[in-house]
Amino acid sequence: MGLSASLFLRQTQSLVMTPQLMQSIQLLQMTHFELTQFIAHEVEKNPLLEIASDGSENGAETGFEDNEAFSEPDSGSPDGAADGHWYESSSSGMAERLDEGLGTGFENVFQDDGPVRRADAPELLSQWKSMPGGEAGEDYDLDDFVAGQVTLRDHLxxxxxxxxxxxxxxxxxxxxxxxxxxxxxxxxxxxxxxxxxxxxxxxxxxxxxxxxxxxxxxxxxxxxxxxxxxxxxxxxxxxxxxxxxxxxxxxxxxxxxxxxxxxxxxxxxxxxxxxxxxxxxxxxxxxxxESGASETIAPDIVVRAAPDGSWMVELNPDTLPRVLVNQAYFQKVVKNCPKNGEDHNFLSECLQNANWLTRSLDQRAKTIMKVAAEIVRQQDAFLMYGVDHLRPLNLKTVAEAIKMHESTVSRVTSNKYMLTPRGLFELKYFFTVSIGSAEEGGDSHSAEAVRHRIRQMIAQETPDAVLSDDDIVISLKRGGVELARRTVAKYREAMNIPSSVQRRREKRALARVAAF
Structure with a gap:
């Protein structure tokens, strides 16, 4: 078989991670603080992007729209002269006679403004603003009155x-x-x-x-x-x-x-x-x-009880970025730019990036809403009755329900918080390991619910009946939870609960003192 060169055309498809697609993935897992910083950076380098404010959203404008209403009347018209100087024509003589008789001049009789006082110590003016002869009036910085954070070394x-x-x-x-x-x-x-x-x-x-x-x-x-x-x-x-x-x-x-x-x-x-x-x-x-400031957590999703007994899932408007694309500015500038010029190409690229950012933010909000709604649907019993009814849940279950990939659900639930009637929880809190039932064909149990049950049993102990790990295993099995003893010990140590021997000593000592 002879070897020969040939030329042919082949058409293939491949998935390419473009920079915009990579940034869309990063936007999905950003926290509210990181997203705010990212948008501020984009607004700074893109002239077509604007951060919407309350005034701009409501159409509020500042300044005087009708300048003629506040302009002085035309001195050339007789009506204007009459309207503008009616007080001078009618009472000019009376005003002069009152001024002569009563001395109603507006000059300052008591001269409070004396000569400028020389500073006592000119070299200290920059450090002591209230010194006579120093900076006057309200020219002060409010930051000068804020108490600084005292560190341990400064205190010592x-x-x-x-x-x-x-x-x-x-x-x-x-x-x-x-x-x-x-x-x-x-x-x-x-x-x-x-x-x-x-x-x-x-x-x-x-x-x-x-x-x-x-x-x-x-x-x-x-x-x-x-x-x-x-x-x-x-x-x-x-x-x-x-x-x-x-x-x-x-x-x-x-x-x-x-x-x-x-x-x-x-x-x-x-x-x-x-x-x-x-x-x-x-x-x-x-x-x-410590100088570290406490960070306030803003919930991304708010869950409320609806009048019909269901749950209302809403995105927190305080954490939603409001970005606008200034189309009017783009059209106005492009008219004066030569087509295919450097300025025209720059503005076209800015418009494309701005439209992409707004679409990505909208898609981010929709994805978070889908994941949160599915979590609320799966954990309805938890919202109604508490942590004892928390169901086991994994990322695959939610991903299949909303027709998305597990990695997308993982990015959405990372560092996102949900405010519920039961409190503020991270979205990953609702994803727990499944523990099998002691009964054949029974429902599985959530690991977090089992830990809560162990904590409750230990809290209800008496000095004469302290539960060992084996006793906890037997009690859980009666309640339909199949759990090994080493798993109970692992859960107990993770909750910083001492062993049964240590708890028995402490409870008996407290009981003796109470008996006295």
Whole structure:
């Protein structure tokens, strides 16, 4: 068979990820804050895009539309002269006689505006705006009156000059301040700090003990026990029994109250009082000085009960971006631009991008609405009766119901929140693992509903009937939930619930104190 070259035409189809398609996918998973920043960036570089305001949507305009109504009358017409100067022609003589007799001139008799006063300290004018001779009137900045955020280091640096010691001790103190973490604990090693500063370890420890007396109580501690001991010492409550308790916090974590009673030499009532006092201390004294601002979550979807018993699913108008395309500006500018010129091509590209952005935002809102409506339909029992009736749900079920891909549903539910009569929930909260039923052919259960049931059973325990993990498994099986013991232990540890042995010790100790 001979080899020869031939020329032929083949037509194929392929899916290509264009930049606009990639940006549409990114828009779908953006949060409200990220979307606002993205739109602001697009409006800045696209002259045809505008962010709609209330005034522009309602057609409100500013300025005077009818200037003739506010213009002065024409001095050439007799009517205008009569209308414009009627008060002068009728009462000019009377006004002059009253002015002469009563002295009704408008000149300022009491001269309040004296000569400009010289500033007392001209070099301080930029720092002291209220100084006589400084900036006058209302020329001030409101930001100057806003209290600044005080950090933990600033708060400590204000107290260090009042500590006893010289310049060398202040240098050590400043170095120790730099070694604090956000919780107020000292992270540096004293031996390394002493070697770095060329000081003896005793000098560094002396400065550290002085710093541990500063506010907030417990700062400059190197461990949790030392932090609690510092706070108890400042309250004059660090007696030998309390000191022994602080040194054996690992027994307190295990709820080993029998060993703690022997070590501290106290009875149950005193031990319970000591534990209550420990709980009143602050394990992170520097946490109150964190500079991070709390972020408010704005729901993307709002669910309300309808009068007919169904649910109304609406998009939150506060989180919907309102973007307009200025077609009038485009038509006006294009008329004066040569066709196929650089300016014409630039504006055409801007118009295309603006139309694409508005369509993408509209498609984003419709997709979020479809996913939210299907979630509400699937979790109707949860909205009616609570978390006990939360159904198991996965992305595939919702995707098949709304005829979309699972990846699209995953992007929609990422960092999106729904406000319901039961509270504010992330959309991913409604997607939980399915747990099989103990009965053949029975309905499956949601993992979140099972965790809630375990939490309720433990909360209803009595000191004489504390449930073990095996008891919880048996109780769940009676309720129609098939669950292994290791899964129950995993759920219990995830909810920070101690074991049955630790719970029994704590409940019995509290019961003895209550009996007294």
């Amino acid at each position: 640096n204000q107290q260090i000059p009042f500590l006893p010691g010289g310049a060398a001790d202040r240098l050590i103190a400043q170095h120790l301040v730099d070694q604090l973490d956000e919780a107020g604990y000292l992270q540096g090693d004293l031996q390394e700090i002493a070697a770095r500063l060329g000081k003896r370890i005793e000098a560094v420890e002396t400065v550290l003990h002085s710093l541990q007396t500063l506010d907030p109580p417990g700062v400059f501690a190197r461990s949790l026990g030392e932090c609690l001991a510092i706070q108890l010492r400042q309250r004059n409550r660090l007696d030998p029994a309390m000191d022994a308790l602080v040194k054996h916090l690992e027994l307190l974590a295990k709820r080993d109250f029998a060993s703690l009673r022997k070590i501290c030499g106290v009875d149950d009532e005193d031990l319970i009082d000591m534990l209550a006092e420990i709980r009143g201390l602050n394990p992170k004294p520097g946490a109150d000085f």
